[in-house]
Amino acid sequence: MSKVHTLLVVWQNKKSRLYYHIGILSHYNDHYEFSYTDSGQRKLKDALNNNYMLHPAFPFRDKVYHSKKLFPAFDRRLPSVNRSDFKAILADLGLDENSYKGGLT
Incomplete structure (x- = not known):
């Protein structure tokens, strides 16, 4: 399942x-x-x-x-992994790098 x-x-x-x-x-x-x-x-x-x-x-x-x-309407709202504060954004949301499927792999 x-x-x-x-x-x-x-x-x-x-x-x-x-x-x-x-x-x-x-x-x-x-x-x-x-x-x-x-x-x-x-x-x-x-x-x-x-x-x-x-x-x-x-x-x-x-x-x-x-x-x-992922629908473009939602994908465009995700922060870019190229942002200097990207890891800080994840931390603020209580997420780790494995939570982001859009580009860290």
Whole structure:
């Protein structure tokens, strides 16, 4: 059985500063999966009612998106391993170099 790694995707309303759990990003069986989360409080529906707009890379609320590589919408948000403070960023997050699959190998 494959180990599943899951990240809760949140959006913060700039005006109210409230966070909304809008989606789930998972990695398992050598592929990535993203889907929006719509049930419960402060989920996608509430975020949309508070000025959130669906990400252009994921325009359909009810679709489960699949990819062999990390979606560019998420990949571009990872810090570069070439940053002089990269190891400090990992340490601040409580991660070690093995936590970063994007380029330390």
